[in-house]
Amino acid sequence: MATTVVKLKQVELGSGRPKIAVPITGENQVEVLAQATAIVQAKPDIVEWRLDYFQNILNVDDYRETAIKLIERLNDIPLLTTFRTEKEGGEMTLGITDYVSIYQQVISNHLTDALDLELFLPKTVVSELVAAAQDADIAVIMSSHDFQKTPVKEEIISRLEKMDQLGADVAKIAVMPQSGSDVATLLAATAAAHEKLKTPIISMAMGKLGKVSRISGEVFGSVLTFGTVGSASAPGQIELPALRREIAQLALDKM
Template identity: 50%
Template structure:
């Protein structure tokens, strides 16, 4: 199935070469703005603001003010805002009520182009977050992260399909491989899912073993890959300078 592309400011996910996202993980306002300046200079396609690192994240006024400053600093770069919960590899443990409250604050703040919504919370709350984002024309990248293992191929496809079913504009899964076969499972599942789902996908196997999955998205069907300028936010991320060249080398004509 031909994926429907999803527009994020000046880029489109789901067409051509996988787009490149770089995380900003600063704890303080100054650290965030300093990182943003360095990231902008490196010219990625998307900046992911990992707000679970930000020390003011649970204060709605501080989060909104910081988001608006970051939006100004980034200019025309697309911004994805992500609170990664501790259970999925993030920095802070929150109740579901607090997590979804933060998602609402982000959407109401008017600074982000896309919001990461973790799939495996109560379905009603997930759907409400999706509806709130869409009401403000914010793209929903729905996600699931398995830091322990690589699920079976059918399970990966099921999880991605569930995300689409509850309203995701883009479906994302990251898994931890322990064997070469695990990496093949992730890549095969990605290729299968793109044939049945019309929404763009983001998939990756983490760690050193999974690095090949971060390079091969155009072949197998992943529309975005995460790179680094400075600190990594997940195991196996490759520096932006290297990844740009590698994606060019693997480009399909």
């Protein structure tokens, strides 16, 4: 089935080779902007700002000022904004009311190009934020992260299908493999879901075992991978230059 192309500024998810996103993990405005400067020089396709690292996130004025300066610094590089909850590997404990409030600020002020929204949040929160983001022309990357294990193939596919049904523009799943078989499970599930769904898929197996999944997206159907310029935001992320080389080596148009 042909994949729908999701456009973030000039970057197309679901078209051509997998794109590369790089995380910003600064704890304050100075660190965020310093990381952004280094990342921009490396020219990734997308920058992900991990708000759960930003210590003053509940200060609306500080967040807004930092976001505006960050967007200016990124220029034409699209911004993905993510608050990763603690239960899915995030760095900060935050109640659902504050989570929703932060995302409402992001949406109402148009301070991002795409928003990460976790599948297993309360259904009403998911549906309301999906609608609000898409009304503001902000793409929703719906996600599920399992830092303990790799679910069976059918469960991985089921989660991706559920994201599609809930209106996600892009469906993302990350798992923790305990064996090579787990990595194979993730890749097989990705390929099966890619054939079944029009929604673009992002998938990865984390840690050292899963590194192959971060470079083989074009083969199995994952449209985005995450690399590093400086600090990583998840285990197994590969430095951007090396990741770019490996993706190019596996490009289908070279085979």
